[in-house]
Amino acid sequence: MEVKDLKIIGSEEWCVFNEFGIPAIKARVDSGAKTSSIQANNIKLIHKGIEEWVRFEVNPIQDNRSIIITCETKLHDKRVVKSSSGISEQRFVIKTPVTLGDFTYDIELTLANRDAMEFRMLLGREALLDRYMVNPSTTYLETNFTTEQIAEKYAPFIKEKSGLKIALLASNPELYSNKRIVEAGIARGHEMVFLNVEQAYMKLDATEPEIRYRGGNIIDEFDAIIPRIRPSMTFYACALIRQFDSMGAFCLNTAEAITQSRDKLLATQLFAKHDIHIPITGFAKSPLDTKDLIKMVNGAPLIIKLLESTQGKGVVLAETNKAAESVINAFKSVQTNILVQEFIKEANGQDIRCFVVNGKVVASMQRQAAKGEFRANIHQGGSASKIKITAEERKLAIKAAKILNLPVAGVDIIRSNKGPLLLEVNSSPGLEGIENATGLDIANIMIEAIEKRLKFKR
Structure with a gap:
């Protein structure tokens, strides 16, 4: 085909998938990518006779997962694809008609979790070949939908509020996890309200207890x-949670459970008491006992962590006994409580996060420490990928959450030569890393857990 016969499109275009009932989805045109891809969640392989089909959910509007379109089509292929983070994984490939402007043709699409990407869809060079030339300085040359037109197209997908009234008690409404939970609740027909912990206050009274918010x-x-709840707000937020509980609201995690999980020393003692295997851990007050404390956890290298540490902050690796003594004594000199813990060298900077909801592990990911770091932490440059855990690891995660009475928990496990060891349990686990790594809709599972507890029927 000659160049003059090719149509010109911009670096961004609106696509339509009539076969799936998707009226408009914004795509990034990328000639550097071979195959096109579309955002997909809850991907399931199903069988129809001798044919393999795939069922998946698409959230076609960026930053809005309250609009869900369920799609089903014949599986075209399975391919190993390397993601932008360098992790190889098998992805399902489908073949379906796409419409750009007035032109409809078949393209191949890989089903991928694109929540972290700017666009819900990527249009690769195979879809452009012998059809288009790209002018990267322009956008929406085929079709340019207005905000009003998009709202009209997706109006039938917005569910009426006919369910529960649920409050998200947190500090930052723009945080990924908080936005996802609100979206998931709205998608299931509930009224969702964001309450800022710092803007709520309470009246303690035997006959008329109250919680007030912003201006009375x-x-x-x-x-x-x-x-x-972020760690700095634990005390006050737990007081609010107890107040809500006394006024008859169901709290997904109770104040007592959150308080226990945030006290790392108490939690560690509870785990040891209930025969949960943890790295050997030491705790002492006097600097005179530092040498024996180090010896007690099998010497350096060892981990020193603040009792109030979160997201890997306040955690130090001491590679020699001398370095360990210096760090421990420095912390003790300023009256800071710390734990000293054996270093599991064979873990090689990896750990496992299990997301537990109502006594079940609903998702698991493996986290790999960034180069030069000793601890896996995606907040500090680490990476995450989906993993299949063992029956022993699953049992450990469920038991740990149960001991702390947490219906929702992020349980961190490390693999050692002695078997799986429990690192810690988080009562406000983040959703971004595990949803991106697994492609699962964890926020929806959390809302379902509330519905089940309150015996709500849609």
Whole structure:
């Protein structure tokens, strides 16, 4: 085909998939990518006779997972694809008609979790070949939908609020996890309200207890509360949670459970008491006992962590006994409580995060430490990928969450020569890493857990 016969498109275009009932999805045109891809969640392989089909969910509007379109089509292929983070994984490939402007033709699409990407769809060079030339300085040359047109197209997919009234008690409404939970609740027909911990206050009274918010507004009609509490707000937020509980609202994690999980020393003692295997851990007050404390956890290298540490902050690796003594004594000199823990060298900078909801591990990911780091942490440049855990690891995660009475928990496990060891349990686990790594809709599972507890039927 000659160049003059090719149509010109911009670096971004609107695509339509009539076969799936997707009226408009914005795509990044990328000639550097061979195959096109589309955002997909809850991907399931199904069989129809001798044919393999795939069922998946698409959230076609960026930053809005309350709109869900369920798609089903014949599986075209399975391919190993390397992601932008360098991790290879098998992806399903489908073949389906796409419409750009007035032109409809078949393209191949890989099903991928694109929540972390700017666009829900990528249009690769195979879809452009012998059809288009790309002008990267322009956009939407085929079709340019207005905001009003998009709202009209997706109006039938927006569900009426006919369910529960649920409050998300947190600090930052823009945080990925908080946005996802609100979206998931709206998608299931519930009224979702974001409550900032710092803007709520309470009246303690035997006959008329109250919680008020911003300027004196009384808030007392919530069916359920989802607490997502940052460590610095634990004490005050737990007081609010107890108040909500006394006023009849169901709290997904109780104040007592959150308080236990945030006290790392108490949690570690509870795990040891209930025969959960943990790295050997030491705790002492006097600097005079430092040498024996180090010896007690099998010497350096060892981990020193603040009792209040979160997301890998306040955690130090001491590679020699002398370095360990210096760090421990420095912390003790400023009256800071620390734990000293054996270093599991064979873990090679990897750990496993299990997401537990109502006594079941609903998702698991393996985290790999960034180069030069000793601890896996995606907040500090580490990477994450989906992993299949063992029956022993699953049992350990469920038991750990149960001991702390946490219906929702992020349980961190490390693999050692002695078998799986429990590192810690998080009562406000983040969703971004595990949803991106697994492609699962964890926020939806959390809302379902509330519905089940309150015996709500849609």
